Amino acid sequence: MxxxxxxxxxxxxxIEEKWQERWESSGIFRTEIDDKREKFYCLxxxxxxSSKLHMGxxxxxxxxxxxxxxxxxxxxxxxxxxxxxxxxxxxxxxAMKHGIKPHKWTFDNIKxxxxxxxxxxxxxDWGREVITCREDYYKWNQWIFLKLLEKGLVYKKEAPVNWCxxxxxxxxxxxxxEGKCWRCSSPIxxxxxxxxxxxxxxxxxxxxxxxxxxKDWPERVKVMQENWIGKSSGVEINFPVKGKxxxxxxxTTRPDTIYGVTFMVLSPEHPLALSLTTDERKxxxxxxxxxxxxxxxxxxxxGKEKEGVFTxxxxxxxxxNEDIPxxxxxxxxxxxxxxxxxxxxxHDSRDFDFAKKYGIGIKQVIYPEESKGELKEAFExxxxxxxxxxxxxxxxSEAINKIIDRIESMGIxxxxxxxxxxxxxxxxxxxxxxxxxxxxxxxxxxxxxKEEELPVKLPEDxxxxxxxxxxxxxxxxxxxxxxxxxxxxxxxxxxxxTFFDSSWxxxxxxxxxxxxxxxxxxxxxxxxxxxxYIGGIEHAVMHLLYARFFTKAxxxxxxxxxxxxxxxxxxxxxxxxxxxxMSKSLGNVVDPDEIINVYGADTARMFILxxxxxxxxxxxxxxxxxxxxxxxxxxxxxxxxxxxxxSCLETHLNKNPGFNESYIVSRTNLAIKRVxxxxxxxxxxxxxxxIMAFTGEIGNFVNEExxxxxxxxxxxxxxxxxxxxxxxxxxxxxxxxxxxxxxxxTAEWPEYKEELVNEKVMFKREMVRNLVEDINKVVELSGIKxxxxxxxxIADEWKRRVARAIRGMELSKKxxxxxxxKALKENVEPEAAARLVQKYIxxxxxxxKIILSSDEExxxxxxxxxxxFERDKVELVIEKEGExxxxxxxxxxxxxxxIIIEGGGKN
RNA sequence: GCGGGGGUGCCGGAGUGGUCAAACGGGACAGGCUUAGGACCUGUUGGCUUAGUGCCUCCGAGGGUUCGAAUCCCUUCCCCCGCACCA
Numbered sequence: 001m002x003x004x005x006x007x008x009x010x011x012x013x014x015i016e017e018k019w020q021e022r023w024e025s026s027g028i029f030r031t032e033i034d035d036k037r038e039k040f041y042c043l044x045x046x047x048x049x050s051s052k053l054h055m056g057x058x059x060x061x062x063x064x065x066x067x068x069x070x071x072x073x074x075x076x077x078x079x080x081x082x083x084x085x086x087x088x089x090x091x092x093x094x095a096m097k098h099g100i101k102p103h104k105w106t107f108d109n110i111k112x113x114x115x116x117x118x119x120x121x122x123x124x125d126w127g128r129e130v131i132t133c134r135e136d137y138y139k140w141n142q143w144i145f146l147k148l149l150e151k152g153l154v155y156k157k158e159a160p161v162n163w164c165x166x167x168x169x170x171x172x173x174x175x176x177x178e179g180k181c182w183r184c185s186s187p188i189x190x191x192x193x194x195x196x197x198x199x200x201x202x203x204x205x206x207x208x209x210x211x212x213x214x215k216d217w218p219e220r221v222k223v224m225q226e227n228w229i230g231k232s233s234g235v236e237i238n239f240p241v242k243g244k245x246x247x248x249x250x251x252t253t254r255p256d257t258i259y260g261v262t263f264m265v266l267s268p269e270h271p272l273a274l275s276l277t278t279d280e281r282k283x284x285x286x287x288x289x290x291x292x293x294x295x296x297x298x299x300x301x302x303g304k305e306k307e308g309v310f311t312x313x314x315x316x317x318x319x320x321n322e323d324i325p326x327x328x329x330x331x332x333x334x335x336x337x338x339x340x341x342x343x344x345x346x347h348d349s350r351d352f353d354f355a356k357k358y359g360i361g362i363k364q365v366i367y368p369e370e371s372k373g374e375l376k377e378a379f380e381x382x383x384x385x386x387x388x389x390x391x392x393x394x395x396x397s398e399a400i401n402k403i404i405d406r407i408e409s410m411g412i413x414x415x416x417x418x419x420x421x422x423x424x425x426x427x428x429x430x431x432x433x434x435x436x437x438x439x440x441x442x443x444x445x446x447x448x449x450k451e452e453e454l455p456v457k458l459p460e461d462x463x464x465x466x467x468x469x470x471x472x473x474x475x476x477x478x479x480x481x482x483x484x485x486x487x488x489x490x491x492x493x494x495x496x497x498t499f500f501d502s503s504w505x506x507x508x509x510x511x512x513x514x515x516x517x518x519x520x521x522x523x524x525x526x527x528x529x530x531x532x533y534i535g536g537i538e539h540a541v542m543h544l545l546y547a548r549f550f551t552k553a554x555x556x557x558x559x560x561x562x563x564x565x566x567x568x569x570x571x572x573x574x575x576x577x578x579x580x581x582m583s584k585s586l587g588n589v590v591d592p593d594e595i596i597n598v599y600g601a602d603t604a605r606m607f608i609l610x611x612x613x614x615x616x617x618x619x620x621x622x623x624x625x626x627x628x629x630x631x632x633x634x635x636x637x638x639x640x641x642x643x644x645x646x647s648c649l650e651t652h653l654n655k656n657p658g659f660n661e662s663y664i665v666s667r668t669n670l671a672i673k674r675v676x677x678x679x680x681x682x683x684x685x686x687x688x689x690x691i692m693a694f695t696g697e698i699g700n701f702v703n704e705e706x707x708x709x710x711x712x713x714x715x716x717x718x719x720x721x722x723x724x725x726x727x728x729x730x731x732x733x734x735x736x737x738x739x740x741x742x743x744x745x746t747a748e749w750p751e752y753k754e755e756l757v758n759e760k761v762m763f764k765r766e767m768v769r770n771l772v773e774d775i776n777k778v779v780e781l782s783g784i785k786x787x788x789x790x791x792x793x794i795a796d797e798w799k800r801r802v803a804r805a806i807r808g809m810e811l812s813k814k815x816x817x818x819x820x821x822k823a824l825k826e827n828v829e830p831e832a833a834a835r836l837v838q839k840y841i842x843x844x845x846x847x848x849k850i851i852l853s854s855d856e857e858x859x860x861x862x863x864x865x866x867x868x869f870e871r872d873k874v875e876l877v878i879e880k881e882g883e884x885x886x887x888x889x890x891x892x893x894x895x896x897x898x899i900i901i902e903g904g905g906k907n
Numbered sequence: 908g909c910g911g912g913g914g915u916g917c918c919g920g921a922g923u924g925g926u927c928a929a930a931c932g933g934g935a936c937a938g939g940c941u942u943a944g945g946a947c948c949u950g951u952u953g954g955c956u957u958a959g960u961g962c963c964u965c966c967g968a969g970g971g972u973u974c975g976a977a978u979c980c981c982u983u984c985c986c987c988c989g990c991a992c993c994a
Contacts, residue, residue, distance in 0.1 A: 178991090220911045220989070227910070227990055234994085252994060265994090306992075336993045343994085349908080350992050420993055540989080610932070611919070617987090619919065623933055630947090631932085637947095686921070689931035696931095 012600040012632070016729040020121055028746055029123045031079050033526050040076035041527050042068040043506055043566075045535030045543070046083045046130070049109040050090055053116045055575035055582060055608075055620065056536060058592045062605040063572060063614050063684065064534050065122045069725040070679050072123070073749035079527050080123060081509040083130030084110050087138075087433045087498045089167055089183065095464045102432045106133055116593060120601045121728050123745065128512040132501040133432070137508065139455035140518035141501055142437040144550075146448050147557055149438075153199045156446065161425055163191040168467070169429040170195060172497060173422045174228070174542045182542070196436060196494060197423040200549045204229055204419045206563075207548055216568035218615065224540045230420025235404045236338060237413035239264060239315040241276055242323060248272060248315055251337035251418055255407065256399040257344040259388040260365035262355065264315050264326045265308065265341050268292040269334035276326065278312030285309050285328060292330050306331045306354045317342075318412050319389065319403075329354060337418050345378065352378035363387070366396060424546065426497040431462055431470035433495030441482035441489040450483045456491070469493050502543055503550040506530055506565060518559075525561055533566040534614075540571070570614055570682055577620040590620055602727035603629045609726060610688040632730055635695055635723070639734040642702060642716060646709055664701045665756050667694065668715045673752040675722045684726070691722055713738075718750050 023029065044064040047057055068080035084106075091102035110131065117124070130137060148154045162171045166186040170193065175182040200207075208229045211222045234253035241248060248264065266273050268289040277285045288309040308329030315324045324342075331350055332341055345355035346364040352375075355362055364375055366383040382396035391399045407413040427436065435456040437449040449456055459477035462470040471477060471493040482489035510523040535543075544566075551565040574581055577588040595604045607628040612618040671694035678687035698715045717738065724731035724744045735744035 218911095223911055224989060230990090230993060232993070250994080254994080331992045331994095333993065338994095341994045348994070350994075353992090418993075420990095537988085613920085616920090621919070621933070624919075627933055634947090683921095686931080689921075692931060 011636075012602065012730070013597075015733045016119075016121060016600050016602065019729045019732045020118060022732075023121075023123070023743070023745065024118075026743070028743055029080070029125050030127055031077065031125045033523065034077045035526075037075065037077040039079065039527055039531075040068075040071040041079045041506075041530045041532075042071065043081070043509075043530045043533050045533070045539065046085050046502070046505060047113060048088055048090075049084045049086055049106055049113055051109055051112065053113055053592055055590060055592055056572075058120065058604060059572055059575055059608050059614075059618065060534055060536070061117065061120060061122050062608050063570065063682075064532075065120070065605070065728075066609060066679070066684055066725040067532055067534075067682075069123055069728060069745065070749065072745070073721070073724065073747060075748070079128075079509065080125060081128040081130070081512075082117065082122070082124040082126070083128075083505060083509065084113070084132065085498060085502050085505070086110065086131050086133035087495075087501055089169075089430060089432065092430060092432045092464065092470070101460075103133070106432075116596075119593075119596055120605065123728070128509050130505050130508045130512055132498070132505065135455050135457060136513075136515075137505075138434040138501070140508070141434040141496060142449070142454050142456060143451065144504065144518060144554070145434075145496070145500075146437060146451065146454075148198065148553060149448055151553075151557060153202065153553055154196060155199065156194060156196050158192060158194040159197075160190050160192050161195055163189045163193075165189055167430070168469075170425055170427060172425045172499070172542075174424070174545065175497075175499075195425050195427040197425050198549075200424045200546075201419060201421055203549055203552050204231065204421045205417075206552055207421075207545065210548070210552075210564055213564055214566075214569070217566075218569060218571050221537070221540045221544065221569060221571060225545055228421060228541045228545065231417060232419075233415070233417050235407060235413055236416040237318065237342070237407055239318060239324070239342065241272075241326070242314040242316055244276060244313075246272060246276065247412075248326070248340050249338045249413075250340045250342045251416060252342055254344070254347065254396075254400070255403040256385060256388075256391070256394075256396045257347045257365060258317065258319055258342065258403060259385070259391070260344040260346045260363045261317050261320075261322075261324055261342045262345060262361045262363055263343045263351075264324050265329045265332045265343050265351075265354070266311075266326065267332040267334040267339045268328055268330065270328075270332075270339045273311070273328050276311060276313045277328075281310065281312040285311055288328060295330075306350065306357065308354060308358065310358075318410065319406070325360070327354075327358070335422070336420065346375055347378055347380055349378040349380065424497075424549075426500055427494040428497055429469040429493075430495055431458070431464070433498055434501065435471070435477075436492045436494050436496060438492045439480055439482055439489045440492065441485060441487060443487055444482055444484045444489075447482055447484050447489070453483070471495070499543060499546050503546040504554070506547070507554075507560075521559065524559075528560070529562055529564060530566045532568045532570065534570045534572060536574075537571040544569070572614050573612065573617040575608075575618045575620055582620070590622075595625060599625060599629045600632075600729070602730050603632055606632065606688060606726050609684040611685065613685050614682055631692060631695070632727060634699070635719070635727075635734070636730060638695065638699060638702070639716060639720070639737050642712065643737045643739075646713065664698065664711045664715050667697055668718050669752055669754070669756050671722060672718060672750045676749070676752065679725065687722075688726060691719070691726070694722070695719060720744060721747060721750050 042064055044060050047053070064080070068078050072078045072080075086106050091106045094100050094105040095102050132138065132141075145154060162173065162176050163169075164171055164181040164184065164186055166184045167181060170191070171181060171188065176188050179188055180186060181188060208226060208231055211217075211225060214222060232253050234251055235255050236249055236251050237255070237258075238247035238249050240246075248266065250264070252258075273289060274282070274285060288307075292307075306329060308327045308331075311326045311328060313326045315326055316322070317324055327343075331354070332339065341351075343351035343354065343360075344365075345351040345360065345362040347366055352362070354360070362375060364379070365386055365388050366379060366381075367386055368379060368381060368383040385391050385394050385396070385399050388394075388399070391402060394402065404413075404415055408415070435458060437454060437456045439447045439449060441447050459471070459474040461474050461476055463473040464470050466473060478491050478493065480489050480491050481487065504518065507519045507524050507528065510527045511519040514520050514523075547565050551560060552563060554560045555563060576582065577590060580586055580588060582589045592604065603625060607625045608618065610628065611621070611624055671690055674690045675687045675694075678684070678690060694715075698712070698719060701715070702712055716734075720731050720734040720738070721744065723734070724747070728745060731744050735747070740747075
């Protein structure tokens with residue numbers, strides 16, 4: 001009863017504990033540089049140490065560990081490290097709520113999480129652990145900051161910034177999602193503050209261009225980054241204001257529409273907004289600007305209703321000299337382009353809406369191929385220009401360049417590129433982060449801390465309850481001496497965005513204990529770039545963009561010699577239950593610990609990898625977990641049971657195995673091939689599916705009477721090896737049950753040996769495909785122009801082997817010849833037949849024997865075919881009279897299907 | 908709106924031109940083993956027929972290409988995810 005069940009589970013838990021201890025004490029997962037071996041850097045996004053791991057982590061690590069183990073067995077020198085992204089607000093919140101010091105809270109959590117990771121049996125090199133809140137790490141954060149400052153990539157500026165009232169700190173643009181804080185979802189407010197920025201925009205173009213190099217990144221991540229960088233090329237043009245000396249500079253990507261401009265719009269923040277407004281309209285315009293400024297960016301963009309007000313002033317279209325009314329409106333953003341646009345309602349839907357609402361004229365100047373009368377909506381496509389002076393008749397693409405040329409030669413504008421990407425705001429008004437290493441001196445201004453004085457340490461004497469930045473409560477921290485003049489000075493109290501920490505941690509893993517710098521160049525050049533990076537999609541534009549930027553910036557500081565940090569990226573899907581993301585409020589959380597404690601880590605890992613392909617959402621299913629447990633238990637008893645009566649230490653495979661042997665040997669090799677290919681393609685779910693099918697077949701085979709020991713051992717050995725990346729504990733146990741002394745974790749990954757695959761027992765898939773090829777080769781070579789009938793006869797013995805190979809499914813003759821049936825039964829045109837033949841002829845070498853009819857036709861074919869096959873193993877046999885096809889095929893069984901051609905059209 | 912990804916059997920999920928009525932798992936049904944079983948083993952699991960097989964229907968919907976399509980092309984409907992007034 002449940003005793004047995006519990007016992008089984010107990011055995012598994014025991015096994016896991018045993019092997020985890022052995023792995024640890026033997027140190028087999030330690031990694032060193034080895035120039036003789038190819039390296040493989042397998043990396044998971046390091047976790048934030050909140051109280052516990054969740055299923056997403058379990059999934060992340062199951063993927064990474066399977067891959068790391070696989071590569072290790074394949075002989076790669078694998079770097080597979082783990083660390084903790086340990087700075088961050090939750091630690092501070094804990095301090096405020098429960099009075100626990102952030103440091104203690106963080107390290108307690110790390111301890112818990114590390115325990116969980118160890119219980120998963122992950123093959124990390126723990127000697128390389130990186131914890132970002134440790135001085136030996138954040139010292140280098142500060143060092144890098146100073147280098148960037150020196151290089152001009154860091155600056156301080158007063159600017160409107162995103163303020164999260166709940167976290168009481170500012171945020172980078174990337175960290176505002178739909179107007180809300182990425183972490184706590186509070187609505188963001190806008191504040192004008194003096195803050196530290198990193199000039200990521202200096203790399204906008206390269207960050208965009210190099211996306212093309214990232215062949216092994218998911219398309220959607222690249223698209224998200226592309227959109228975020230938001231490059232657009234166009235032209236900036238000055239529109240003179242009528243009766244004044246000012247110009248309004250606009251940016252447009254569609255200068256070809258300039259003859260269609262009917263009004264102009266400034267954003268409410270535009271410096272000219274009020275000054276060019278006529279006196280009689282000043283009050284109204286003022287009121288409007290005030291109103292819009294009060295709204296947050298979110299409110300302004302959410303309502304979608306376009307609102308504006310006429311300034312009474314006019315601009316002059318420099319190409320047409322027409323007067324153009326100037327409006328102020330809420331839909332023009334000051335932060336993008338020049339904060340002013342030329343409005344072409346005929347060819348821009350926003351301008352169209354606005355023109356309709358305020359009764360402004362619409363002037364069409366671009367016409368599509370088929371003109372459709374009056375415009376019901378803006379036509380935003382390309383077309384032919386009309387009513388455009390000398391440019392009339394040109395295509396949009398041509399006109400764009402010609403008009404820009406004209407504008408440049410007139411000296412009223414120039415080509416320009418604008419980006420949506422903004423500089424990265426890294427100041428945080430929080431305690432639990434890396435202090436920004438600068439000092440404010442009344443005499444000397446902003447002064448960087450001297451390199452030898454790093455790190456600027458976080459003080460202990462802070463008060464978390466007062467609401468502001470806790471660092472400001474530490475007088476010991478704040479008051480300091482100016483590094484330049486030695487006078488009294490004040491420390492910067494802002495700390496760095498924790499995304500700064502995570503932008504280079506993967507480099508630190510290469511030299512985790514280096515004291516002379518953030519990393520050693522040699523180490524990094526050996527290990528980097530990361531070959532496989534695995535993590536959640538939520539970092540598509542935050543972490544992944546910053547890390548790419550860091551790589552480029554450090555490269556330009558002469559510290560790296562590559563451009564991109566992550567060669568291959570896998571974004572895992574979420575783990576959901578009952579169709580919804582696991583969350584405490586929904587009560588659908590499954591605790592990884594619970595699963596591991598009940599079923600063991602192997603079951604949890606296998607289930608999570610098998611149930612969905614890695615990038616897809618994974619629907620949690622308790623039944624599925626049980627199913628996986630059942631499977632592993634079956635595997636265990638298979639090994640256990642067989643080893644009770646047989647010794648599998650040595651596998652003696654005959655060079656010429658008997659049929660029974662060769663069946664399971666072939667099947668084993670097929671499994672090796674498939675599993676290897678699946679893992680290489682990150683298709684872990686399919687790899688496990690194949691292992692399951694293979695296991696089933698071994699089971700069937702073992703139960704048969706005339707099993708061959710050597711072959712069974714061979715199959716079992718390989719099964720254990722294939723299982724090792726996924727269920728490492730069980731695989732180790734099986735390995736040792738079979739009498740091996742060494743770890744399976746460091747054993748060699750099995751190699752697919754084609755020569756061990758006996759074609760007699762190849763699968764239906766290969767068989768039929770080859771048959772089709774063979775048939776067509778025969779058709780071609782025989783000179784038959786219009787075959788009427790082809791029969792494929794499969795001898796019984798052969799059929800039986802195949803049938804067993806596909807697990808009891810009888811292979812019918814129907815399946816074999818149905819492929820050709822339709823093509824050949826009706827009057828197929830010779831050309832069609834020829835095409836067919838052409839399409840499938842690849843390699844006739846598999847053909848073994850062709851049986852021809854005994855009539856004249858057969859003789860002719862035989863003559864035609866004679867000598868056409870390079871290998872003499874193709875036997876041409878003339879059918880004996882009175883023999884049925886089946887009998888014939890059976891009687892002369894060559895180990896391959898015989899093909900019998902009957903008849904063959906003349907002409 | 909723009910961009911990305913999808914719609915497959917009771918369910919999850921494979922399958923990208925011919926092994927396909929469709930891998931693997933779950934569930935369901937039947938049988939075996941058992942005192943019993945939620946444990947294990949075997950079989951069945953689109954329909955109709957025969958049970959050696961044959962036929963029909965099927966991979967969101969509708970067309971098309973092809974000797975042949977779940978797979979390629981077009982149209983259309985629906986779902987998910989990102990960005991969202993970026994000029």
